[in-house]
Amino acid sequence: MSDLQQAIDSLQHALVALTELAEGQMPVQEQIFTAVSFYTLLCYERAASDEIASKTIQAAVEFGASIKEEPTND
Secondary structure (H helix, E strand, C coil): CCCHHHHHHHHHHHHHHHHHHHHCCCCCHHHHHHHHHHHHHHHHHHCEEEEHHHHHHCCCCCCHHHHHCCCCCC
16 A cells, blocks of 8 residues: 555544544534535645646545445445
């Protein structure tokens, strides 16, 4: 596994932990709105251009939707 993939996995585990901590304090929809808003702002502030930020956000949304659509082996 690459260093980048390990970093991505670690970030995802941390986000899951934060979600679990907030579960009793706010509905999941509020958590999602807060996280998406935060990362959208971060993307626009840090990307080289608004076009790159927009493409990054769109790619993330499409990737998330594609994961949801993948069959599970349950």
